[in-house]
Amino acid sequence: MSDAIKHECGIALVRLLKPLSYYQEKYGTPYYGINKLYLLMEKQHNRGQDGAGIATIKFDVKPGNRYISRYRAMGSSAVADIFEYVQKKFAAVNKAYPVESKDTDWLKEHVSFTGEVLLGHLRYGTHGKNSIESCHPFLRQNNWMTRNLVVAGNFNMTNVDELLQQLYELGQHPKEQADTVTVLEKIGHFLDDENQELFDQFKKDGYSNIEISAQIAKNLDVAKILTRSAKTWDGGYTIAGIFGHGDAFVMRDPAGIRPAFYYQDDEVLVVASERPVIQTAFNVPLGAVQEIKPGHALIAKKDGTISQEMFRQPATQKSCSFERIYFSRGSDADIYKERKELGRLLCPQILQAVGSDIKNTVFSFIPNTAEVSYYGVMEGINTYVRNYQKDVLLKRADKISDLELEEMINITPRFEKLNVKDAKLRTFITQDADRTDMVQHVYDTTYGIVKDHDDTIVAIDDSIVRGTTLKQSILTILDRLNPKKIVIVSSAPQIRYPDCYGIDMSRMGEFVAFEAAISLLKQNGLAHVVDEVYQRCLASITKPKDEVENYVKAIYEPFTDVEISAEIARIIRPHNLKAELEVVYQTLDNLHKACPNHLGDWYFSGDYPTPGGNKVVNKAFMNWVEGKNVRAYFSN
Structure with missing residues (x-):
């Protein structure tokens, strides 16, 4: 993606189903669980x-x-830093206690991070909140083992203010306005309730306090706790948690917005945000990895019983399509096919943009995530050429000259790597005071391939958010090759609306499609539409969220997709660009054809999967009108 956007977050959970001694004997290490988590x-x-x-x-x-161990770190090398810290602990123990460290029971008693349940989290910070206190997992501690709670997740809630109010009404006083706090305290509150109910029940039955603790651990109803906790949540989430005595869970929102995959055998239960990482880490086939169902929680009891239970009625599934286009690893078998299909489906629009002039067109891509879509374009263009050759030859078999025949047979699309991303330069320039000038050189190009003033360059991008990098770097670099025309092709549709479920796209003014629509309104004497939409948004503030619509759609309604694309091309065009410029976007229909099981498209269509989404988009528009450069919802 030329304009990188951030996403939060990734989770990993490992639940060992055998004693540590089993892994020592079979795999030669008592640290099997922590190694797999890494x-x-x-x-x-x-x-x-x-x-x-x-x-x-x-x-x-x-x-x-101690039975709970936690360690967190900041920065891009946080994962390496964490596991270096843990491995140094293990190495010190092995050196100081060479005999004892071979005894898994001794290790478990004396060495941290040797537990049976292991939870990991990777974080993208959003809007300036980036400190060690913001890193998951979060702890809610208590002297009662069954009241301890560890939570980590990939989520955003749209109704944090409402959830905070509910906590106030319960008598709590959260220390900050963040969805992580509300989630932790909500689950913690109902965990406390469940503990108290069970305590009262077993006390009445004559059990001693020590016996009651064991009975609570055995009988804790995890699904009940999660059902009560999530009753009023509005958002996209995959949330993993562990209770102090060992019960663990991973819950997925009712619309299946955020991803969650799991694998289970007789040795281990593992959950991750992406499927291929499980396949790679555990060397298992594609079919062995399953998805957690929307509105369900995968629950692993301390006794090893594993079940998938519904905690909220599933809604129409709207799994995030951006996971397929950009965020998730392209090594997933289905994602790879989908990204190729996104490219292939763009071919009719590309051919129209270049006038079907294959001979004078160079096809390329913008590194690095657009590469797979580019392969789809290659397949589509090659298919077009073969069909064109076949059609012409069949129709003119008795009239074609030898020269024409030779030219027809030798039509070969030109697929080249024109754009090269200089990652080291990008790292440097983020700290350079004169970033505007230096950013032009984030990308470099391959010289000597494009014919001066004859060729058209087609460059595939996976999506275009702001268009800043295109304007400041890529287009200027490509123009140095002296093409007749540059066609920038996005394998995703126009990003028109903010996300509020975990992607760092929350402000209207960041979207070049929105900027283009506003510009067109002004050009066409429709500036009053902005105020009308603002007034509708303002009037909806006091409405129940179920009654609120996405009023921002009216900003785009007067114009076709093609008109907005043309205005985007004008906006991102550098002032000194010599080549003609066209921008081509994927259609929504083709997006759904390519990704039929991931129909969550609210950032493109404005059709939010939860009521809170409509409130967020309206608030984001109001913030833009009022000049407030803030997000339209709370987050961690």
């Missing part, structure tokens, strides 16, 4: 580079001994 997190590094954290819980620890 692999799962490192393979998901794409999902969070601002911070990371891990937590582990040990089973059946004697009173007075």
Whole structure:
């Protein structure tokens, strides 16, 4: 993607189903669980580079001994830093206690991070809140083992203010306005309730306090706790948690917005945000990895019982299509096919943009995530050429000259790597005071391929958010090759609306499509539409969220997609660009054809999967009108 956007976050959970001694005997290491957690997190590094954290819980620890371990770190090397810290601990123990360290029972008693349940999290910070305190996992601690709670997740709630009010009404006093706090305290409150109910029940039955603790751990109803906690949540979420005694869960929102995959055998239960990382870390086939169903929680009891239970009625599934276009690793079998299909489906629009002049067109892509879509374009263009050759030859078989025949047979599309991304330069320029000038050189190009003033360059991007990098760098670099025309092709549709479920796209003014629509309104004497939409948004503030519509759609209604694309091309065009410029976007229909199981498209269509989404988009528009450069919802 030319304009990188951030996403929060990635999770990994490992639940060992055998004693540590089993892994020592079979795999030659008592650290099997922590090693696998490292692999799962490192393979998901794409999902969070601002911070990371891990937590582990040990089973059946004697009173007075630690059973919860946690470590968090900041920065792009956070995962490596965390596991270097843990491995140094292990190495020191192995050196100081060479005999004892071979005894898994001794290790578990004396060494941290040797538990049976391990939870990891990778974080992308949003809007300036980026500190160690913001890194998951979060702890809610208590002297009662079954009241301890560890939580980490990939989520955003749209109704944090409402959830905070509910906590106030319960008598709590949260220390900050953040969805992580509301989630932690909501689950914690109903965990406390469940503990108290069970305590009262077993006390009445004559159990001693020590016996009651064991009975609570055995009988804790995890699904009931999650059902009560999530009753009023509005958002997209995959949330993982562990209770102090060892019960663990991973819950997924009713619309299946955020991803969650799991694998289970007789040795381990593992959950991650992406499927291929599980396949790689555990060497299992595609079919062995399953998705957690929307509105369900995968629950692993301390006794090893594993079930998937509904905590909220599933809604119409609207899994995030941006996961398929950009965020998730392209090594997933289905995502790879979908990204190729996104490229292939663009071919009719591309051919129209270049006048079907294959001979004088150079096809390329903008590194690095657009590469797979580019392969789809290659397939589509090659298919077009073969069909064109076949059609012409069949129709003119008895009339075609030898020269024409030779030219027809030798039509070969030109696929080249024109754009080269200089990652080291990008790291440097983020700290350079004169970034505007230096950013032009984030990308370089391959010289000597494009014919001066004859060729058209077609460059595939996976999506265009702001268009800033295109304007400041890519287009200027490509123009140095002296093409007749440049066609920028987005494998995603126009991004028109903010996300509020975990992607860092929350402000209307950041979208070049929105800027183009506003510009067209002014050009066509329709500036009054802005005020009319603002007034509708303003009037909806006091309405129940279920009654609120996305009024911002009216900004785009007067114009076709093609008109907005043309205005985007004008906006992102550098003032000194010599070549003709056209911008081509994927259609919504083709997006759904390519990704039929991931129909969440609210950032393109404005059709939000939860009522809170409509309130957020209206608030984001109001913020833009009022000149407030803030997000339209609270977050961690």
